[in-house]
Amino acid sequence: MNSLFTPLSWDDTGYILTGVWNTITISVVAIVAGTLLGMIVGFARAESNKTVNFLFGSVLDILRSVPLIIQLILFSTFVGAIGHPMNPFVAGSIVLSLYTMAFMSEVFRGGFESVSKSMQTAARSLGMTYWQTIYHIRFPIGLRAVLPSWMGVALSVIKDSALVSVIGYMELLRTSEQLISRTQQPLEILIGVGLFYFIISYPLSHYGRYLERKMAI
Amino acid sequence: MISVQNVHKSFGDLEVLKGVSLDVPNGEVLSVIGGSGSGKSTLLYCINAIETINSGKILVDDVDVHSKDTNKDKLRQKLGMVFQHFNAFPHMTVLENAALAPRIVKKMSKEEAIEIAKKELEHVGLGDKFDVYPTRMSGGQQQRLAIARALAMKPDFMLLDEVTSALDPELVGEVLDTLRLLADEGMTMICVTHEMGFARDVSDRVAYFHQGVIAEIGEAKQVITEPQNPLTQKFLSKVR
Numbered sequence: 252m253n254s255l256f257t258p259l260s261w262d263d264t265g266y267i268l269t270g271v272w273n274t275i276t277i278s279v280v281a282i283v284a285g286t287l288l289g290m291i292v293g294f295a296r297a298e299s300n301k302t303v304n305f306l307f308g309s310v311l312d313i314l315r316s317v318p319l320i321i322q323l324i325l326f327s328t329f330v331g332a333i334g335h336p337m338n339p340f341v342a343g344s345i346v347l348s349l350y351t352m353a354f355m356s357e358v359f360r361g362g363f364e365s366v367s368k369s370m371q372t373a374a375r376s377l378g379m380t381y382w383q384t385i386y387h388i389r390f391p392i393g394l395r396a397v398l399p400s401w402m403g404v405a406l407s408v409i410k411d412s413a414l415v416s417v418i419g420y421m422e423l424l425r426t427s428e429q430l431i432s433r434t435q436q437p438l439e440i441l442i443g444v445g446l447f448y449f450i451i452s453y454p455l456s457h458y459g460r461y462l463e464r465k466m467a468i
Numbered sequence: 469m470i471s472v473q474n475v476h477k478s479f480g481d482l483e484v485l486k487g488v489s490l491d492v493p494n495g496e497v498l499s500v501i502g503g504s505g506s507g508k509s510t511l512l513y514c515i516n517a518i519e520t521i522n523s524g525k526i527l528v529d530d531v532d533v534h535s536k537d538t539n540k541d542k543l544r545q546k547l548g549m550v551f552q553h554f555n556a557f558p559h560m561t562v563l564e565n566a567a568l569a570p571r572i573v574k575k576m577s578k579e580e581a582i583e584i585a586k587k588e589l590e591h592v593g594l595g596d597k598f599d600v601y602p603t604r605m606s607g608g609q610q611q612r613l614a615i616a617r618a619l620a621m622k623p624d625f626m627l628l629d630e631v632t633s634a635l636d637p638e639l640v641g642e643v644l645d646t647l648r649l650l651a652d653e654g655m656t657m658i659c660v661t662h663e664m665g666f667a668r669d670v671s672d673r674v675a676y677f678h679q680g681v682i683a684e685i686g687e688a689k690q691v692i693t694e695p696q697n698p699l700t701q702k703f704l705s706k707v708r
């Protein structure tokens with residue numbers, strides 16, 4: 252027997268679970284941060300004039316168009332070059348969150364803009380203040396409208412998080428790559444990893460559709 | 469009383485109100501008629517401080533609507549407004565629609581707000597719809613909800629902007645009946661309308677708007693049946 256390669260065994264469970272945990276962690280961080288930032292930026296864009304929007308929009312266009320893998324490498328190389336190297340989790344979280352924000356902001360902007368001016372005027376005519384109208388009318392209606400698109404972005408972030416492996420973050424894909432090079436069992440391992448992404452995404456997208464039906468207005 | 473004094477209003481280069489003066493005493497129902505673009509809606513929006521004015525003055529119970537010192541949100545509580553579009557809040561039940569403003573604007577307790585909302589919904593004939601979502605109701609029902617929602621704020625005046633124009637013909641009657649009820653109860657109202665029968669029968673006076681000025685104003689029956697101004701005559705012969 253070749254002692255260089257050792258087959259997959261139950262002892263690898265902990266290692267795999269670390270990868271699973273790290274994938275979930277960075278996905279949750281990026282979805283939460285990207286959602287909050289995206290909500291703020293999306294709202295600001297829905298409320299701003301053309302010029303401000305053009306400037307805002309260009310930055311977001313860059314974030315959306317440059318492939319995530321390049322943004323990850325550029326960012327972690329850049330912070331290293333200016334003498335502030337970051338650990339892969341921090342660097343990955345920042346890049347993935349901003350990337351998520353860029354998509355979420357468009358989603359939320361569409362939602363806020365879907366609430367008609369005349370609906371807002373009706374609320375104001377009842378004596379509601381600007382902020383009361385936003386809190387009680389515009390946000391709840393806008394957010395319901397975008398739930399399906401939000402879910403779509405969130406699911407793709409879970410999958411995109413695999414790319415953070417390129418800067419050395421030990422998420423599921425990277426742990427599995429290392430297991431593959433040790434065990435030489437790519438098929439079993441990659442099928443397992445694929446299954447994991449499926450098991451996470453499928454119920455989420457179903458739950459999303461359920462929520463969508465339930466909140467249909 | 470609502471007092472409009474020589475109001476001018478422009479959108480950019482377009483002068484929409486060209487010196488409008490008008491007094492609506494308490495208890496009066498005034499219908500405003502006129503062609504498209506003559507400034508009828510703009511006048512209501514200016515009274516409710518949704519739009520600013522360029523010159524002149526509007527007083528609501530002696531409060532200068534467009535003064536910097538006037539709290540516009542507070543002022544609007546006195547002025548109920550209903551629009552052509554129903555604008556029901558789609559994420560709330562009928563009862564929640566009507567109870568929202570009393571609760572968050574007037575800071576009533578939840579129980580108080582619900583009680584007043586129920587009363588006004590019953591008032592407009594929606595007593596059996598409390599827990600329904602407005603999108604499941606007819607246009608006529610949604611428009612009556614909009615009226616009840618405004619009434620729940622206990623306004624002293626109602627401003628109505630073509631509230632039947634978006635309705636299917638067979639639903640117009642139920643909304644006009646509701647307005648007639650309010651008129652009988654003594655509510656002070658300014659109704660922009662294309663319903664000449666309503667203007668003639670329900671209102672005390674009718675004002676005819678033509679290109680940003682009041683071309684004729686007078687007792688309702690007289691203006692509708694025997695208009696004095698040739699412009700009014702021409703307009704009425706076209707809408708009949």
Ligand SMILES: Nc1ncnc2c1ncn2[C@@H]1O[C@H](COP(=O)(O)OP(=O)(O)OP(=O)(O)O)[C@@H](O)[C@H]1O
Nearest residue numbers: 479482484502503504505506507508509510511630
């Ligand atoms: N926010 C706005 N910005 C620019 N122009 C406006 C605005 N609101 C209204 N106008 C213009 O002002 C004029 C008067 O509009 P207004 O809505 O008061 O007319 P109206 O008498 O209510 O007509 P209609 O019977 O069609 O409702 C129109 O020419 C309209 O295009």
Ligand SMILES: [Mg+2]
Nearest residue numbers: 508509510630
């Ligand atoms: Mg109008």
